[in-house]
Amino acid sequence: xxxxxxxxxxxxxxxxxxxxxxxxNGIMLTGRDAAHKWLIETFIKKTRQPQDDDLQVYAxxxxxxxxxxxxxxxxxxxxxxTKDYRFVAAGPTTSIREEPxxxxxxxxxxxxxxxxxxxxxxxxxxxxxxxxxxxxHAIGGAASYIAQAVxxxxxxxxxxxxxxxxxxxxxxxxxxxxxxxxxxGNSQHVTIEQQSRQVLEELLAKA
Amino acid sequence: MQDLTESILELIxxxxxxxxxxxxxxxxxxxxxxxxGSAARGAFETILKNVDLARAQSTPICQDTGTPIxxxxxxxxxxxxxLRREIQGAVIQATQRNYLRPNAVDAVSGVNSGxxxxxxxxxxxxxxxxxxxxxxxxxxxxxGGGCENVGAQYKLPxxxxxxxxxxxxxxxVTLDAVQKAQGLGCAPGVLGIAIGGDxxxxxxxxxxxxxxxxxxxxxxxxxxxxxxxxxxEANQLGIGPMGFGGQTTxxxxxISGLHRLPASYFVSIxxxxxxxxxxxxTVQGDKVSYA
Numbered sequence: 001x002x003x004x005x006x007x008x009x010x011x012x013x014x015x016x017x018x019x020x021x022x023x024x025n026g027i028m029l030t031g032r033d034a035a036h037k038w039l040i041e042t043f044i045k046k047t048r049q050p051q052d053d054d055l056q057v058y059a060x061x062x063x064x065x066x067x068x069x070x071x072x073x074x075x076x077x078x079x080x081x082t083k084d085y086r087f088v089a090a091g092p093t094t095s096i097r098e099e100p101x102x103x104x105x106x107x108x109x110x111x112x113x114x115x116x117x118x119x120x121x122x123x124x125x126x127x128x129x130x131x132x133x134x135x136x137h138a139i140g141g142a143a144s145y146i147a148q149a150v151x152x153x154x155x156x157x158x159x160x161x162x163x164x165x166x167x168x169x170x171x172x173x174x175x176x177x178x179x180x181x182x183x184x185g186n187s188q189h190v191t192i193e194q195q196s197r198q199v200l201e202e203l204l205a206k207a
Numbered sequence: 208m209q210d211l212t213e214s215i216l217e218l219i220x221x222x223x224x225x226x227x228x229x230x231x232x233x234x235x236x237x238x239x240x241x242x243x244g245s246a247a248r249g250a251f252e253t254i255l256k257n258v259d260l261a262r263a264q265s266t267p268i269c270q271d272t273g274t275p276i277x278x279x280x281x282x283x284x285x286x287x288x289x290l291r292r293e294i295q296g297a298v299i300q301a302t303q304r305n306y307l308r309p310n311a312v313d314a315v316s317g318v319n320s321g322x323x324x325x326x327x328x329x330x331x332x333x334x335x336x337x338x339x340x341x342x343x344x345x346x347x348x349x350x351g352g353g354c355e356n357v358g359a360q361y362k363l364p365x366x367x368x369x370x371x372x373x374x375x376x377x378x379x380v381t382l383d384a385v386q387k388a389q390g391l392g393c394a395p396g397v398l399g400i401a402i403g404g405d406x407x408x409x410x411x412x413x414x415x416x417x418x419x420x421x422x423x424x425x426x427x428x429x430x431x432x433x434x435x436x437x438x439x440e441a442n443q444l445g446i447g448p449m450g451f452g453g454q455t456t457x458x459x460x461x462i463s464g465l466h467r468l469p470a471s472y473f474v475s476i477x478x479x480x481x482x483x484x485x486x487x488x489t490v491q492g493d494k495v496s497y498a
Contacts, residue, residue, distance in 0.1 A: 019246065021246075075270050076266075076305050076307075088266050089269065089270035089308075091269055091270050093271065094353040096391060117390070118353070118389065118391040118450060139250050139253040139254060139257075140390075140449055141257070141268065141481060141482040142254055143268065144267065162321070164308055164309070165319070188452075189389065192446060192447075192452050195445055195452075196446050203444075204379055204383075207375060
């Protein structure tokens with residue numbers, strides 16, 4: 001399996017093709033619904049004024065996301081009382097909810113990879129080609145197994161979003177994913193959707 | 208009756224960390240149907256490693272520990288209010304021990320309660336009275352958000368799908384729902400289908416029917432035939448585990464028929480992810496057992 005170190009270069013991103021398994025190494029950031037909405041409203045579309053520690057967190061995120069990876073994940077975290085955080089269960093969440101935001105977020109931060117499950121839509125696929133970045137599929141529900149690839153929790157931003165929605169900064173070793181949307185306009189999800197729709201039409205024609 | 212908080216906590220631990228045998232058997236059969244080296248086979252292998260690991264470590268199978276859905280059958284004379292408090296207390300303790308993720312978000316303020324304390328609807332608790340002297344049983348299902356989001360409710364007739372008000376129509380809308388779900392609900396899923404009812408009771412029954420074992424045949428021969436046909440045809444769609452493409456898209460189908468109004472014909476489809484976490488606790492006198 002190909003090993004890739006974060007931060008990832010645009011050249012490496014362009015080498016990756018749909019169907020390729022990859023093991024990720026380095027530092028990544030979790031982020032899902034609340035985080036994407038907050039990023040778009042506060043820093044990208046600027047429809048909301050920065051508040052509290054927003055600008056401070058933004059400066060940190062810019063560092064981590066340049067060439068970085070966002071993981072759609074709402075983990076189960078131990079050590080909340082002592083702040084000696086540890087990921088107990090950490091599989092991917094469904095990515096399509098971030099479809100309105102993802103490409104803009106990746107563009108803004110010059111990020112190179114997004115990990116999730118279920119794939120994403122046309123706006124994200126176009127962003128994959130333009131930014132460029134890749135969509136990396138983790139195995140949904142395999143949460144205890146994936147948590148083993150998380151070596152260390154380095155910190156957390158916006159814990160007020162709640163444990164699942166906060167942005168956790170994690171160090172991973174051989175984090176297992178498969179490329180399902182590449183920077184050349186290919187999406188495994190489009191292929192399977194079209195094939196299954198064809199079969200569905202045939203089945204619906206039967207009594 | 209004794210305080211059951213500790214016993215319910217154990218029910219939650221088992222449900223979150225120990226996948227039931229009937230589900231695991233279907234997953235172990237499914238891996239053999241995929242070509243060596245395929246993405247689908249890789250997905251099943253990872254799923255099975257995770258099932259073993261979660262059980263050995265006593266950690267959640269999936270980080271989305273979902274909505275805790277309890278069905279309580281209590282003998283006449285037992286206090287429902289007391290049982291409700293014990294269940295709610297056990298859910299909070301299970302969250303502190305990381306068997307459950309804090310999953311209760313106030314939809315208006317956006318604030319996560321942090322300990323899974325919710326309201327009259329969360330956790331979801333359903334009570335049914337049985338005769339005095341019968342055992343108390345508590346069934347628990349943990350149903351995650353990904354699969355809940357791909358559930359669907361159809362109103363028949365549906366001209367786009369050429370689906371009428373009969374079992375043939377039920378078949379068509381179900382196949383449509385599975386195709387629309389793709390891998391988003393963590394395929395391969397299990398389908399819980401209710402035919403009839405009103406919008407609320409229909410969805411409710413579609414979840415209740417999921418408590419049946421996967422290999423348990425439907426007592427109604429027509430529904431049993433439809434369950435088998437739907438599982439087979441859903442698998443022809445080729446969506447496969449995680450939507451990677453593959454032989455197994457659905458592990459099983461369960462259908463319940465309800466009474467309906469003459470004007471309404473609802474078909475409600477609850478999609479349960481492969482991490483089909485459900486366990487039962489039985490209390491007879493001082494004895495507590497789990498299945």
